Amino acid sequence: MAAITHPLHSLTLTSKSPTPRFKTKPFPKLQISASNKPISGRKLRVAVIGGGPAGSSAAETLASGGIETYLFERSPTGAKPCGGAIPLCMLDEFSIPPELIDRKVTHMKIISPSNLTVDFGKTLKPNEHISMVRREVLDSYLRSRAESNGAVLLKGLVTHLDIPNHPNQPYIIHYTVNNTIKYLPVDAVIGADGANSRVAKSIDAGDYTCAIAFQERIKLPDDKMQYYHNLAEMYVGNDVSPDFYAWVFPKCDHVAVGTGTVTSKPKIKSLQKAIRSRVLPKIAGGTVIKVEAHPIPEHPRPVRVRGRVALVGDAAGYVTKCSGEGIYFAAKSGRMCGEGIVKASEGGEKMIEESDLKREYLKQWDSEYVNMFRCLDLLQHVFYGSNAARESLVELCGDEYVQRMTFESYLYKKLANGDRWEDLKMGWNTIGSLMRCKIVGKGMEGFDPSVVARFGL
Numbered sequence: 001m002a003a004i005t006h007p008l009h010s011l012t013l014t015s016k017s018p019t020p021r022f023k024t025k026p027f028p029k030l031q032i033s034a035s036n037k038p039i040s041g042r043k044l045r046v047a048v049i050g051g052g053p054a055g056s057s058a059a060e061t062l063a064s065g066g067i068e069t070y071l072f073e074r075s076p077t078g079a080k081p082c083g084g085a086i087p088l089c090m091l092d093e094f095s096i097p098p099e100l101i102d103r104k105v106t107h108m109k110i111i112s113p114s115n116l117t118v119d120f121g122k123t124l125k126p127n128e129h130i131s132m133v134r135r136e137v138l139d140s141y142l143r144s145r146a147e148s149n150g151a152v153l154l155k156g157l158v159t160h161l162d163i164p165n166h167p168n169q170p171y172i173i174h175y176t177v178n179n180t181i182k183y184l185p186v187d188a189v190i191g192a193d194g195a196n197s198r199v200a201k202s203i204d205a206g207d208y209t210c211a212i213a214f215q216e217r218i219k220l221p222d223d224k225m226q227y228y229h230n231l232a233e234m235y236v237g238n239d240v241s242p243d244f245y246a247w248v249f250p251k252c253d254h255v256a257v258g259t260g261t262v263t264s265k266p267k268i269k270s271l272q273k274a275i276r277s278r279v280l281p282k283i284a285g286g287t288v289i290k291v292e293a294h295p296i297p298e299h300p301r302p303v304r305v306r307g308r309v310a311l312v313g314d315a316a317g318y319v320t321k322c323s324g325e326g327i328y329f330a331a332k333s334g335r336m337c338g339e340g341i342v343k344a345s346e347g348g349e350k351m352i353e354e355s356d357l358k359r360e361y362l363k364q365w366d367s368e369y370v371n372m373f374r375c376l377d378l379l380q381h382v383f384y385g386s387n388a389a390r391e392s393l394v395e396l397c398g399d400e401y402v403q404r405m406t407f408e409s410y411l412y413k414k415l416a417n418g419d420r421w422e423d424l425k426m427g428w429n430t431i432g433s434l435m436r437c438k439i440v441g442k443g444m445e446g447f448d449p450s451v452v453a454r455f456g457l
């Protein structure tokens, strides 16, 4: 077995070349075993591209499971534009230490186009909250944990992958560090490189529709910050978003004020202006400390596994439509994919193939989450389509049973166990509310009121 002695071969750019030219060295080699056959003299080698929650969770799981793991991150000191709200179950499932949490939100207000305001946290128990984190803090913690479990963190930009022509060839990762082009041959790849995934392009995984989310971080005077110390706000209305919602989320010493849209991307700045003016009295005197924007996938990619490459997190398209939530699903999919590879390769001792990734990762993911994502799509379609529908959404949110079901589904990522009679009442209240707002009949095709009960709003 011709195992290579050092996996990180580099080619240095000549400094004055107008186009990159480099000393030619052959690609480093990696002897690939036939599918499901033992690998001798080394362990399965996997590259994880992207060190966000998806990539770090995948890398930690792989390295702990005995796989030779390389985690690539182009910008380890950067901060992903994000609201940073994570559900309670993530703290336990991913052992997130409490000091990483900036704010514990125990009150939520949802505000309709006509400014009808509903307090949405009335049913939370004393130990329940929505955690607010800064992504720069969470991401660097998860990356370090992957490293301490044995993953090698490579601070570089992956430019593309060479796809093997034969099953017994490796994938070659091309990446740059300080103007030096480097290559790494690997057995398998996890693409966790977010919404603009180069890994997805390299494997021809197809496109998805994206929303654009825009957010300003605003430092508030102390008295104004006090108002938001444990409060998050959601604003709905055509003025702030024709198809999504706008938000004010509290952070350690500032608030994040933002909005998102799929259908009106060119108008994103005027939508942001509108949310600022609706919130104005509460943020007056604040200073904008950061402006950020980023795409949010609307649905999974047509292809999520090809050959020995799997996509996870935003690269795969795992963000719920109604809420724009993706951090938990990124971490969860990264871990699930990592566990699948560890299992199929028997701790890194055997070569894997496409069918292993499909069986151990995709099948598991789809059986756990496809219905949840579909239902949240449907709820968005019904409730975010017009101002009348949004009025009815806010009206419904005043119902304590609706609140309890919604929070239980969000905080614990499980179908909430409802009361049959209350479920029925909630279904009828939903229809009643939509009728009052003259929505029934418009955009209601296929709407089943029981989904409201099963998934909350």
Ligand SMILES: Cc1cc2nc3c(=O)[nH]c(=O)nc-3n(C[C@H](O)[C@H](O)[C@H](O)COP(=O)(O)OP(=O)(O)OC[C@H]3O[C@@H](n4cnc5c(N)ncnc54)[C@H](O)[C@@H]3O)c2cc1C
Residues within 6 Å of the ligand: 049, 050, 051, 052, 053, 054, 055, 072, 073, 074, 075, 078, 080, 081, 082, 083, 084, 085, 086, 156, 157, 158, 159, 192, 193, 194, 195, 198, 213, 214, 215, 258, 293, 294, 295, 296, 312, 313, 314, 315, 318, 319, 324, 325, 326, 327, 328, 330
């Ligand atoms: C404005 C906004 C607000 C949001 N608010 C929330 C919220 O409150 N709660 C929530 O749950 N979700 C929220 N989301 C969604 C959430 O941010 C994403 O779903 C989540 O970050 C996905 O994680 P990921 O690890 O898949 O990808 P990312 O977080 O995008 O991480 C990808 C990583 O890969 C790296 N990378 C990319 N390309 C390369 C390359 N070629 N080479 C090397 N490294 C590379 C990037 O630097 C990055 O670190 C929000 C999104 C936006 C845009």
